[in-house]
Structure formats: C-alpha cells, structure tokens
Amino acid sequence: MDIFGYYIPIELLFILCVIFGVLIICSSIFGFISLMNKSDSVSELVVRTNSWWKIAIGITVVATAPAIIGTIVLAYVVFVALREMLSIIPLRTADRIVLVASYFAIPIQFYLAYKNYYYLFQIFIPLVMFVCVSIILVLTGETNRIGRSMAIIPTILILTVYMPSHMVLLFHVNVPEFTVGAGGLIVFLIIITASNDIFQFTWGKLLGKRKILPKISPNKTWAGFIGGVITSSLLGIVLSFLTPLNYIECFYVGLSLGIIGFIGDSIISAVKRDLKIKDTDDLIPGHGGAMDRLDSIVLTTPAFYYLLIFFIEN
Amino acid sequence: MKNIFVSFIYTILVRPWLTFIIGVSFHNIKPLKDANQFIIVANHNSHFDTVSIMAALPSNKRKNTCAVASGDYFGKSPFTVTLMKLFFNAILITKKTKPGHLSNLELLDQRIKEGKSLIMYPEGSRGNPGTISSFKKGIAKLLKENPSVPFIPVYLDGFGRVLPKNKILIVPLICKVRFGSPLFATTNDTKTTLEEVKKEILNLKQKNERDRNQFDFY
Numbered sequence: 001m002d003i004f005g006y007y008i009p010i011e012l013l014f015i016l017c018v019i020f021g022v023l024i025i026c027s028s029i030f031g032f033i034s035l036m037n038k039s040d041s042v043s044e045l046v047v048r049t050n051s052w053w054k055i056a057i058g059i060t061v062v063a064t065a066p067a068i069i070g071t072i073v074l075a076y077v078v079f080v081a082l083r084e085m086l087s088i089i090p091l092r093t094a095d096r097i098v099l100v101a102s103y104f105a106i107p108i109q110f111y112l113a114y115k116n117y118y119y120l121f122q123i124f125i126p127l128v129m130f131v132c133v134s135i136i137l138v139l140t141g142e143t144n145r146i147g148r149s150m151a152i153i154p155t156i157l158i159l160t161v162y163m164p165s166h167m168v169l170l171f172h173v174n175v176p177e178f179t180v181g182a183g184g185l186i187v188f189l190i191i192i193t194a195s196n197d198i199f200q201f202t203w204g205k206l207l208g209k210r211k212i213l214p215k216i217s218p219n220k221t222w223a224g225f226i227g228g229v230i231t232s233s234l235l236g237i238v239l240s241f242l243t244p245l246n247y248i249e250c251f252y253v254g255l256s257l258g259i260i261g262f263i264g265d266s267i268i269s270a271v272k273r274d275l276k277i278k279d280t281d282d283l284i285p286g287h288g289g290a291m292d293r294l295d296s297i298v299l300t301t302p303a304f305y306y307l308l309i310f311f312i313e314n
Numbered sequence: 315m316k317n318i319f320v321s322f323i324y325t326i327l328v329r330p331w332l333t334f335i336i337g338v339s340f341h342n343i344k345p346l347k348d349a350n351q352f353i354i355v356a357n358h359n360s361h362f363d364t365v366s367i368m369a370a371l372p373s374n375k376r377k378n379t380c381a382v383a384s385g386d387y388f389g390k391s392p393f394t395v396t397l398m399k400l401f402f403n404a405i406l407i408t409k410k411t412k413p414g415h416l417s418n419l420e421l422l423d424q425r426i427k428e429g430k431s432l433i434m435y436p437e438g439s440r441g442n443p444g445t446i447s448s449f450k451k452g453i454a455k456l457l458k459e460n461p462s463v464p465f466i467p468v469y470l471d472g473f474g475r476v477l478p479k480n481k482i483l484i485v486p487l488i489c490k491v492r493f494g495s496p497l498f499a500t501t502n503d504t505k506t507t508l509e510e511v512k513k514e515i516l517n518l519k520q521k522n523e524r525d526r527n528q529f530d531f532y
Contacts, residue, residue, distance in 0.1 A: 080337075083337050083486050083487060083488060084488060086487060087337070087472065087475075087487045087488035088488075093443075093478060093481075096475075096481070096483055096485045097483060099485045099487070100483060100485055103486065281488055282339070283339070
C-alpha cells in the first residue's frame with residue numbers, strides 16, 4: 001500500500017495498526033483508572049505504557065524506513081546497551097582503552113551486517129575482537145586481574161553487539177513470493193519476544209506457585225514459563241502472515257523464541273543479582289535500563305535468524 | 315554576543331553530546347529554575363564535573379554562574395585561561411595570593427555580593443574515583459558571610475570513570491548529575507555548616523543507590 005508515495009506492505013501496516021490500537025486502549029484504560037485511583041501501582045502502569053509508546057515508535061521506524069536508517073537506529077540502541085553493561089560491571093582503570101575499542105566494534109559490525117559480508121560478520125566479534133581485546137590488555141602491561149577482564153569484555157561484546165546485530169541480516173533475507181519484507185520479520189520477532197516477557201509475567205502472577213529459579217529471580221514460576229511459551233507458540237501461528245513460513249514452522253519458531261527469551265532474561269537477571277542491582281539503569285521510565293528491556297531479545301534475534309534460514313532452505 | 319555563542323554551544327553541542335554519547339543523565343533540575351542566586355556544592359572526580367553542571371543549568375542562569383577553579387592548574391597557559399573564562403566564567407584562585415591582592419575568600423565573597431552564583435568543589439582536588447574526601451572550610455565561611463544565598467548540593471556519579479585524574483582518554487559510560495533542593499545554612503558555626511553540606515551530598519549519594527532498586531522487573 002502506498003502512503004505519500006512510500007510503499008508499506010499491507011500486512012505490516014495492519015500489524016502496526018494493531019500495536020498502536022492496543023497501546024491506545026491501554027493508555028485510555030490506565031489514564032481513566034488513574035483519574036479515580038492515584039495509587040503508585042497505577043501510576044507506574046501509566047509510566048510503563050508511555051515508555052511502550054516510545055518503543056513502538058522506534059519499532060515502526062526500524063520496520064518501515066529504508067535499511068540504512070534501521071541499521072543506524074539498531075546500532076545506536078546496541079551502543080546504549082553496551083554502554084550500560086560496561087557501566088554496571090566493575091572494571092579496572094587499565095581497561096578503559098579496551099572499552100573504547102569495544103565501542104568502535106559496533107559501527108564495524110553493523111557495517112558488515114548492512115553490506116551482508118556474511119563471513120566477516122560472523123568472525124568479526126568472536127575472532128577479531130577477541131584477539132584485539134586480549135592483545136590490547138596485554139599491551140597495557142597491567143597484569144593484576146587481567147584474566148577477569150579478558151573473559152568479561154568479549155562476553156559482553158558477544159551478548160550485546162554480536163547477537164542483536166543479526167537483526168540487520170534480516171534486511172537481506174530474500175524469499176521469492178514473500179512480499180512483506182524485512183519489516184514484517186523484525187516486527188514478528190519483537191512482538192513474540194516482548195509478549196513472551198509480558199505473558200510469562202502475567203501467567204506467573206495469575207497461576208504461579210512453584211518458582212523455577214528461586215535463587216535467580218523470585219518472579220519466575222513454572223506456570224509463568226509454560227504459559228508464556230504456549231502463548232508465544234500460539235501467537236507465532238497467528239502472526240505467521242508476517243513471515244515466509246507456514247503455520248507449523250511458525251509454531252516451532254514461537255516455541256523456541258519463548259524458551260530462548262526466558263534464558264536471556266535469566267542470564268541478565270543472574271548478572272544483576274551478582275552485582276546486587278535491580279535495574280541496569282533508569283533510562284526507560286518504568287522499565288529500568290535498555291538492557292532490562294533487551295535482555296531476552298539479544299538471544300532471540302540470532303535464534304530467529306538461524307531458524308528462519310533453516311526453514312527457508314529446507 | 316558572547317552569551318548567545320556560549321549558550322548555542324551548550325545547547326547544540328555539549329548537552330546532546332553528554333546525553334547521547336557519553337551517557338550523562340540529569341536528575342531533579344527543576345529547583346534550579348526558581349533559585350535566583352546559589353552556590354552549587356559538588357563532589358569532584360573529573361574535569362567533566364564542571365562541564366556537566368554547566369550544561370545542566372538553564373542558559374539565563376549559566377551566564378551568571380562562575381566555576382571556582384585552581385589557578386595553579388589552569389592558569390599555566392593563556393589559552394586555557396581564555397577557554398575557562400569563556401565557557402565556565404571561571405574564577406581562578408591560587409594557593410598563594412600575591413601581596414596587595416584580595417585573598418581567595420574575599421574574592422569569592424565579592425563575586426557573590428555582585429550577584430554571581432558559584433560552583434565549588436570543597437574537596438579541593440579530584441581525588442580517586444568514587445570516593446568523597448574531607449571538605450575544606452571555605453564554603454562554610456562563604457555561606458556564613460552570605461546568609462541570604464542558599465547552597466545546592468549536587469552528587470556526581472560515575473564521572474571518575476569517564477575521565478579520571480591524569481588521563482586524557484574519554485570513555486562513554488553512564489554517569490549521573492543529581493541535584494538537591496536549595497538549602498540555607500541553619501547555624502553560624504562553620505564546622506556545623508560544613509557537616510550539614512557534606513551530609514546533604516551523602517544523602518544524595520544514598521538516594522542515587524536506592525533509585526536503582528526502585529522498580530520491579532519482569
């Protein structure tokens with residue numbers, strides 16, 4: 001469908017209307033409740049919904065704008081997430097030069113993804129940056145606790161840069177007779193991951209009794225986990241019109257994303273528990289930091305990409 | 315003309331650079347709009363401290379606010395002096411004052427009487443990242459001389475990692491500028507006032523650590 005001479009696939013337009021429709025309904029309900037009942041929990045819901053509006057606008061830009069703009073927006077989001085992770089983890093003064101090097105890895109990684117230099121993209125962070133980080137640390141000459149930094153910094157780079165950068169590769173997925181394009185794939189991935197978080201929380205609150213990871217997070221229960229995974233699988237079937245896959249394949253994708261999203265959430269929760277903090281930052285009002293929101297999507301992005309490629313090729 | 319140029323630089327370049335690239339966030343800047351004259355008292359870890367506080371001020375307050383800086387450190391080259399005077403309205407004070415000149419305290423007192431606001435670091439030096447060392451008495455004496463001028467406590471978090479002492483490499487990392495509300499010294503005793511000021515900054519530090527744990531996550 002053409003809007004101001006700009007082509008947006010009808011499926012993408014439909015799903016974006018649904019997202020903003022849900023947000024309008026939520027905003028009006030919470031706004032109405034907060035008029036009558038000025039409690040903290042209601043005002044926090046309002047704050048959270050306002051943040052969801054901003055996130056939804058960001059998603060719309062990435063999904064509908066040309067690939068170059070989407071790439072730049074994603075690279076900046078990844079920069080914010082990396083900055084947050086490097087800020088919360090205590091590192092040595094001697095590591096500062098390596099931190100600058102890690103920031104420069106972001107534009108390079110996203111350029112490789114944008115240009116679809118697939119093999120360079122694959123090796124850049126796990127191989128090149130791993131060696132660079134280690135050799136720069138060696139050259140600083142400060143050997144006290146050097147092994148800790150050599151382990152932590154490449155891990156953070158893989159988690160916050162390498163994994164989410166797979167989203168840019170979705171711009172290059174080419175399937176004949178699939179007209180929705182990369183925007184649909186990105187929206188599919190983000191909706192499944194975000195709603196998986198929300199449904200795991202909701203099911204846990206409604207039915208949850210037995211805790212799944214009592215030492216990591218008190219909010220995660222078996223009922224929440226299973227309910228969330230089932231809901232994501234069903235949502236995958238419902239949203240299959242955004243992907244080139246059929247219903248059964250979409251069911252498997254939803255199922256995997258549900259489980260992997262839970263794993264990502266738990267990893268960041270465990271790190272936060274170790275550092276004795278509850279949120280990574282207070283960047284997004286009501287949600288905490290960028291990494292609090294991206295915790296599950298960093299892991300679901302590569303999983304979705306490789307599942308998609310597997311199903312398309314077979 | 316000079317004022318327009320400086321506020322243009324701050325709003326177009328410095329502030330976006332601080333928030334979007336370095337990762338500075340400003341908290342509770344509303345009380346600054348109502349205060350007419352004030353002495354900002356902050357902990358000191360980095361050269362970035364003054365840049366961030368100046369960037370946080372509204373532009374009509376910024377032109378009346380002077381940063382108190384060490385003349386022994388910044389006064390070495392005329393170029394830095396010009397820059398300091400242009401962007402921070404710096405008052406350079408030296409450890410040894412020349413005979414016949416005003417003493418440091420008299421100089422600052424005179425500036426306050428002229429209606430200027432000040433930015434002061436009672437720790438004196440930048441020290442080690444993350445630590446607050448003991449405060450010097452000058453701030454308490456100034457508050458005693460000028461009972462009508464409130465002090466605004468500011469806690470700066472994380473700047474010691476962005477640009478520590480004796481380093482030139484700037485690393486983007488999250489840091490916070492947390493303003494308190496304007497307060498007046500309650501007693502005439504300099505020692506008590508000094509303790510009050512330090513307590514306010516430590517309170518802000520505590521609040522900073524508590525805020526991280528405020529929300530439930532899902």
